[in-house]
Amino acid sequence: MSDPILEVRNLKKYFKTSRGMLHAVDDISFTIERGKTLGLVGESGCGKSTTGRAILRLIEPTSGEVIFEGVDICKLSGEQMRKKRKDMQIIFQDPFSSLDPKKTVNQIIAEPIRENRIIRDKHKREDRVLELMETVGLAERLINTYPHELDGGRRQRIGIARALAMEPKIIICDEPVSALDVSIQAQILNLLKELQESMGLTYIFITHDLAAVNHFSDDITVMYLGKIVEKAPVEDLFTNPIHPYTRALLSAIPVPDLSEKRRRISLKGEITSPVNLPDECRFAPRCYECIDRCRQGIPPLVEVAPNHFVSCFVHS
Amino acid sequence: MTTYTQVQKQQRATKRYKKRSSFEEIWRQLRRNKGAILGMILVAVIVIIALISPLIYDYQKDIAGQNIKQRLQKPSAEHWFGTDELGRDIFARVLYGARYSLAVGVVAVLVALVIGVTLGASAGYIGGTFENIVMRVTDIFLAIPSVLMAIAVVSALGKSTLNLMLAVGLASTAPFVRVVRASVLVVKDEEYIEAARAIGMRPWKIILVHILPNCVSQIIVQATLRVASAIISAAQLSFLGLGVPAPAPEWGSMLSSGRQYIRDHSYMTLFPGLAIMVTVLSLNLFGDGLRDALDPKLKR
Amino acid sequence: MTKNNNGLILEVNNLVVRYETMDGIVRAVNGIDLKLGYKRTLGLVGETGAGKTTTALALLRLVPDPPGIVECEKLEIDGENILTFDSDKLDQIRGKDISMIFQDPMTALNPVYTVGEQIAESIELHEHVSKTEALKRAGDMLELVGIPRSRANDYPHQFSGGMKQRVVIAIALACNPQLLLADEPTTALDVTIQAQVLELMHELKEKYNTSMIMITHDLGIVAEICDEVAVMYAGRIVEEGTLEKVFNHTKHPYTEGLFNSLPNVKDRKAKLKPIKGLMPDPMDLPPGCAFAPRCDYATEACTQKVPTLTSIDEAHRVACIRYDEPDFHIERRILS
Numbered sequence: 031m032s033d034p035i036l037e038v039r040n041l042k043k044y045f046k047t048s049r050g051m052l053h054a055v056d057d058i059s060f061t062i063e064r065g066k067t068l069g070l071v072g073e074s075g076c077g078k079s080t081t082g083r084a085i086l087r088l089i090e091p092t093s094g095e096v097i098f099e100g101v102d103i104c105k106l107s108g109e110q111m112r113k114k115r116k117d118m119q120i121i122f123q124d125p126f127s128s129l130d131p132k133k134t135v136n137q138i139i140a141e142p143i144r145e146n147r148i149i150r151d152k153h154k155r156e157d158r159v160l161e162l163m164e165t166v167g168l169a170e171r172l173i174n175t176y177p178h179e180l181d182g183g184r185r186q187r188i189g190i191a192r193a194l195a196m197e198p199k200i201i202i203c204d205e206p207v208s209a210l211d212v213s214i215q216a217q218i219l220n221l222l223k224e225l226q227e228s229m230g231l232t233y234i235f236i237t238h239d240l241a242a243v244n245h246f247s248d249d250i251t252v253m254y255l256g257k258i259v260e261k262a263p264v265e266d267l268f269t270n271p272i273h274p275y276t277r278a279l280l281s282a283i284p285v286p287d288l289s290e291k292r293r294r295i296s297l298k299g300e301i302t303s304p305v306n307l308p309d310e311c312r313f314a315p316r317c318y319e320c321i322d323r324c325r326q327g328i329p330p331l332v333e334v335a336p337n338h339f340v341s342c343f344v345h346s
Numbered sequence: 347m348t349t350y351t352q353v354q355k356q357q358r359a360t361k362r363y364k365k366r367s368s369f370e371e372i373w374r375q376l377r378r379n380k381g382a383i384l385g386m387i388l389v390a391v392i393v394i395i396a397l398i399s400p401l402i403y404d405y406q407k408d409i410a411g412q413n414i415k416q417r418l419q420k421p422s423a424e425h426w427f428g429t430d431e432l433g434r435d436i437f438a439r440v441l442y443g444a445r446y447s448l449a450v451g452v453v454a455v456l457v458a459l460v461i462g463v464t465l466g467a468s469a470g471y472i473g474g475t476f477e478n479i480v481m482r483v484t485d486i487f488l489a490i491p492s493v494l495m496a497i498a499v500v501s502a503l504g505k506s507t508l509n510l511m512l513a514v515g516l517a518s519t520a521p522f523v524r525v526v527r528a529s530v531l532v533v534k535d536e537e538y539i540e541a542a543r544a545i546g547m548r549p550w551k552i553i554l555v556h557i558l559p560n561c562v563s564q565i566i567v568q569a570t571l572r573v574a575s576a577i578i579s580a581a582q583l584s585f586l587g588l589g590v591p592a593p594a595p596e597w598g599s600m601l602s603s604g605r606q607y608i609r610d611h612s613y614m615t616l617f618p619g620l621a622i623m624v625t626v627l628s629l630n631l632f633g634d635g636l637r638d639a640l641d642p643k644l645k646r
Numbered sequence: 647m648t649k650n651n652n653g654l655i656l657e658v659n660n661l662v663v664r665y666e667t668m669d670g671i672v673r674a675v676n677g678i679d680l681k682l683g684y685k686r687t688l689g690l691v692g693e694t695g696a697g698k699t700t701t702a703l704a705l706l707r708l709v710p711d712p713p714g715i716v717e718c719e720k721l722e723i724d725g726e727n728i729l730t731f732d733s734d735k736l737d738q739i740r741g742k743d744i745s746m747i748f749q750d751p752m753t754a755l756n757p758v759y760t761v762g763e764q765i766a767e768s769i770e771l772h773e774h775v776s777k778t779e780a781l782k783r784a785g786d787m788l789e790l791v792g793i794p795r796s797r798a799n800d801y802p803h804q805f806s807g808g809m810k811q812r813v814v815i816a817i818a819l820a821c822n823p824q825l826l827l828a829d830e831p832t833t834a835l836d837v838t839i840q841a842q843v844l845e846l847m848h849e850l851k852e853k854y855n856t857s858m859i860m861i862t863h864d865l866g867i868v869a870e871i872c873d874e875v876a877v878m879y880a881g882r883i884v885e886e887g888t889l890e891k892v893f894n895h896t897k898h899p900y901t902e903g904l905f906n907s908l909p910n911v912k913d914r915k916a917k918l919k920p921i922k923g924l925m926p927d928p929m930d931l932p933p934g935c936a937f938a939p940r941c942d943y944a945t946e947a948c949t950q951k952v953p954t955l956t957s958i959d960e961a962h963r964v965a966c967i968r969y970d971e972p973d974f975h976i977e978r979r980i981l982s
Contacts, residue, residue, distance in 0.1 A: 073836035088540055112546035120544050128537035132559040142545035181924055182694075192541065211693040212863055216907030216920030238837060245909035245918065282841035284866025286908060288893050296845060297838045300806050 035064040035232050036085070036200060041094035043077075043084050050306040054080040056256035057094075062200070062249075067226070067233040069247030069264070071240060071279075075301050077256040078236045082202045085234070086118055087111060098200070116146055119193035123205035125185035129177040135188055136173045139163065142195040162191040166221060183214035190221065200232040208239060219246060240283055244268055249337075252276050255304055255312040258331060262338040272340045274319050311343065319344050375639035382635020388628030396444040408438050410593040418611055427617045430600070431607060436614065439595035440621050446596045447625060450511050450580040450589075451573040457515025458576075459569055462522025467553050467561075469523070470530030477527075484523045492517040492575075493582050500588045510589045514579045518572050525568045529561035536560075563640035570633035574626040581622050597622050655825050655857040656682040656705070659720035663700050663881075665713040670929045674700040676881035679955070680859075682825075682874075687851065687858040689872035689889075691865065691904070695925050697881040698861045702827045705859075706746060707736055724824055742772040745818040749830040751810035755802040761788070761813045762798030765820050772821045787816040791846060808839035812846065819850060826851070826858045832867065844871060865904060869893065877901050880926055880936035883955060887962035897964040899941045902976045935966070943968055 043055040055077040062068045070078045084091040087103065095102045103114055122128035129138055139159045142148075149155045160170055166187040177185050186206065193201055203222065207215040219242060225231060237243050243250060243264075250267045252260045252275065260273040271277045278295040297316050311317070311324040323343045331339045332346040340346055376382050403409055413433035421428040427436035469480040487495070499513035533539065534557065542552045558565075583589040584598030592599060597618040604614030663675040675697040682688050692698050703709045704716050707728065721729050723744055728736065748754045756764060765784035770777060785795040791812040802810060811831060818826060828847070832840040848871050851858055860872055868875055869889065876886040877900065885898035896902050903921035910916050923940040926932055932939055934949040941948065947967060955965045968974045 073838065083540075086544055088543055112548075115544060115546040118544075120541070122537040122541065124537055128541055130536075130538045130542075130556050130560070141542070141547075145545055145547050145551075183924065189541075192545075196545065211925070212865075212904055213693060213907045213921035214924075216909075216918040217922075219909070220918050220920060239909075240837070241909040245916075278838060282837045284840075284844070284864060284870050286865035286869045286893065286905065288869055288890060294841060294845075296841055300808050300839060301836075 033064045034061045035099060036062045036234075037095075037097040038081075038085060039095040039097065041081065041084060041096065042092045043080050043089060044092045047305060052305045053077075053256045053307055054304060055084060055091075058253070058256075058258050060251055060258070060261065062232055062234065064199075064232055065226070065230050066248040067235055067246055069243035069250040070234060070236045070253065071238065071243055071250055072253035073238055073279075073301060075255070075304060076253040077304075078253050079204055081253070082120065082204050082234060082236050086115075086120055086202060088120070116196045117199045118202070119196065119198040119200075120202045120204060121186075121189050121193050121206045124209055125182045125189060126177075126209075128189050129185055131176065131178055134174050134176055135159075135163070135168070135180075138177070138188055139191045139195055142192060146196060148196065158195075159191075162195055165194065165225070166191045167217075181214075182210050183217060186210060186214075186218055187221070190218075190225070194225070194229075197229075198231070200234070202234045202236065204236045205238070206235075207242060208237065215242070222246075240279060252279070255301065255307070257312050257328070258339075258341060259313065260338075260340050261331065262335075266335065266338050270335075270338075272334060272338070272345045273313075273342050274317050274344070275313050278318075311341075372639050376635055379635040379638060381631045382639070385628040385631025385633075385635060388624060389632050392444050392625055392628070393448065395441050396448045399442045399445060403438050403442055405442075408435065409442050409595055410434075418607065420611075421613055428611070428613045430603065430614055434595075436600075436617055439600060440597070440617050443595040443597045443600065443618065443621065444625070446507070446590050446594060447577045447580065447622070450507070450514060451577040453511040454514035454518065454576040454580070455569050455572050457512060458519040458522050458572065459565070461516075462519045463526050463558070463565065465519075466523040466526025467530050467558060470527040471534060471549065471553055471557065480523065481527070484520045487520040488524075493579060496579055496583055497586070497588060500583060505588060505591060507590045507594075510580060510583060513583070514576045517579060518576055521572065522565075522568060525564055526561060529564045530557055533557050533560045563636075567633055567637040567640060570629060570636060574629035574633070577622065577626055577629075653683055654681055654722075655684050655686075655724055656680060656859075657720060657722045658705070658718065660718065661701065661704055661721070662717040663697070663704050663709055664715050666715060667713050672928045673931055674881055674928055675704065676931075678878070678881075678883050680876070682857055682859065684824075684857055685851075685855050686874060687860055687872045689868035689875045690859055690861045690878060691863065691868055691875060692878035693863055693925060695880075695928060696878040697928075698878055699829055701878075702746065702829055702859065702861055705827060706740055706744060707731075708740075738772070741768050741823070742821045743823055744825040744827065745821070745823040746827040747811075747814055747818045747829065747831045750834050751807060751814050752834070754814050755810060757802055760799050760801055761805070761816075765798075765813070765817050768817055768820045784816075784820070787820050788813070790819075790850065791816045792842075808835055808843060811835060811839075811843055815843070815847065815850070819854065819856070822854055822856075824857060826856050827861070828858060829861045830863070831860075833862075833864075840867075847871065865893075865908065877904070880931055881928065882936065882952075882965065884937065884966070885964045886955070887958075891959075891962040895962065896976055897958060897962070897969050898966050899943050899976065900937045903940075943974065 039059050041055055041058050045052040045054055058081065060068065070081060072078045080089060083089040085096050091104060094104070096104050098114065098118065103111060106114060136156065136159055139162055140155050143155055143158060149158055160173065163170060163173065168184060168187050168191065172180065172184070177188065206222065207218050210218060222233070223246065226233060235243060235246055247264050250262060250264050251258055252273065254275050260267065260271070260276045267276065271280055278297050281293070281295045295318065299316050302315055309327060311329050314320050314324040317324065321344060329341045329343045331341045334340050334346050411434070416429050416433040417431055419425055419429040425435050425437065427440060429435055465480050469477040495517040496513040499516055500509055503509040503512065539552060539556055542556050580589055581598030581601070584596045585602040587602065589598055590596040600618040601615050604611070604618070607614050658678065658680040660677050660679060661675055662677050665672040665674060678701065690698050690701065700709065709716050718729060721727065723739070728739065755761070762781055762784045765787050766777070766780035769775065769783050770780040785798050788798055789795050793809060793812055805813065831847070832843050835843060844867065860867070862868060872889055874886070874888055875892040876883045877892070877898065878884070879900050885892060885901050892901065896905065906919040907921060909918060921940055926936055926939070932949065934951055935953050938944040938948040945968065953965045953967045955963045957963050958969070
């Protein structure tokens, strides 16, 4: 019954900076089942976007394997990789910078089809564009408008149509709604959900918004400073968060509900710089449960309950 | 809601959805700038003069043909700008000279454009060592005065109009490399470039299809302003005797030959000088206006 | 208080702001009334383009003119009619009696001055104290917002986003203003940092008895620190009242829509119910109720006339013509 579509093994991405090595993604592994959604959660600088881009090889990983349908795509040549791109797409956060301002809606959505020579005939291609526009809920009359004439929600729909154009199997959604207004966010989230159901898509949903990810994902992976701190099915994670960071994160979401008065765990300080990290638990400097052991090494990811992994010395 | 669906049906019936160009927007911005409009009109007039002057004048007779009897005449009804030391009508020669100046300016800038855009765009996109080498060489070129550079090139290649164009073009390449690289660096980090890579587009095509169209406004502005300075460089070289060979009525060489008579026959230098000034000024006015009109920061 | 201000720090009547641009008239704020009591916090809620920020700028009389045109029947801060103030007098009250925290801490600080100098500048200007005294007080302010005094000599780029926002708060509170306008002060920050900053603002507000207007799109933040709520849509207030009334007895369909489009942390299976359609173009507002084209409950009458804000009880007002019809009720999803 287990049918993994994508497996990430020991993925690392380091950047050389003038101050030393920046550990953007530091040895992470996870698996996604076909047709499911994996939520990749964390705050800015935790390496979640880098992970998404490294999986697509938009950024070359420093080391590690990305196994997509049994093939390690990190070993593919440029030409082979280009062919694989059809199956793996990405939706970006910023609906303003993700669309070329000089191209019309038609040109933007048609580009992947033309580039990969899926439909050569110009008129048939336009028919396909119209079909895609309908799928994502864009009115036909917008086909020749430019992105700057449209609002954020519609622009994000264009981005989704472009990603869908080649009928990919997996889509990486990099904060697809965080730049949008609340009422529009819900429209886009519902659209993504419907598309998943009708097309059997697999999503990696990268976000800092735990409420959205809760609504959307099957499994959740929480990252902090390039490391996975907790990984669990979504119900488990929300009902029984174990890692101190996950608990703090959950308690920090403001809830629009007056009946609930939660105890907030407030964290000291801010995320430390990911350059030249000491050999200790990444979260130790801000942790409210830190013990001596935490300062002496990096905790391994341990299975504490079925499918529930935690990287913490105190809790495993 | 009914009205909306009706409108939609209507549009579906016509089916052809008009594409709106950004040209109107630029024109609207440009129209507000009086200097730019003046510059544009003057540039247009000069271009027209350059195009029609061979229809009015016969090169052999009116432009190059000598008429010693009429030499060094002051401006009059017959010779509006007077005549030169060989009796040629300066008015005709100034009008005809627009051809040389514009041709040299435009071709030189085209040469600079092709080399500069290619180098600048690939340096900006590829980055790393390649970028470093290109940019350091550019810096070296920028450190040499462009006239000196052009003189060196003309001396090496020999004196001809084509070589003048090449020399001036090579000498004005470096600023293009810089401008193009700078704007490529800005555009390169946009997410739509990443999106293009994600659909498997090849790098050279990304540069061509996505990056350059988004830098085109800066390139146009730079090109317009560079035509002006190329015209000055060409005139300088001709003044030094390294440009368009005599008896062609190049403004720079007219200035040069008028120099000996400047005390008694100052009109010989005045009119070609004015012609250079007006041409360069109008190109600069137009270029500045374009820059303002194309600047995204000024738009809402 | 000797002034005749009916116990209100802020009273605004019929505020209208429009921007007259080349392309047409942008109707940003279309007649809003605000009343805020001492020590109270009002949450001004709405989406992009609702006119929240323009309202705040109008209260400070900072709307750029041209193209902005502000009309207002009454604008009183602490009983003083600031509509009659000239620019000198406005400068005196800005930063002293009323101050603003901007959304983006990255651009709100001047990169060439140390944070200490920037805090001291405001104190020096308004309290007419010596530079040394002002710098000393700036150090106190930094400690108040949880930054060690020793960092007063650092430049903004040496601080992280959350720390910068603390500095901005320190500047805003330096002269102990009576009214604080906070424009999405935590939107640019991470969740855990946002929690820290909100907590800090709450504490300081209590300590200094400051009244506050909190501009936000996040209903969660409103629930956390506001006493009253005003929901804005297309430049008008569509519903206002105490936190409890608006959250637990929602009356306006737009407020309902905002709640229902939020993902629910408790019930992940619930389908999100987005508001259909898009925000109207402020250059071309629909006749009648601006929300009518997106409203599930709209009738013919809704498109005829702009509904006025009507009192339901003394702590709750709503601008919807259908609210008191017997068969009209909102389907507010229960959150808990």
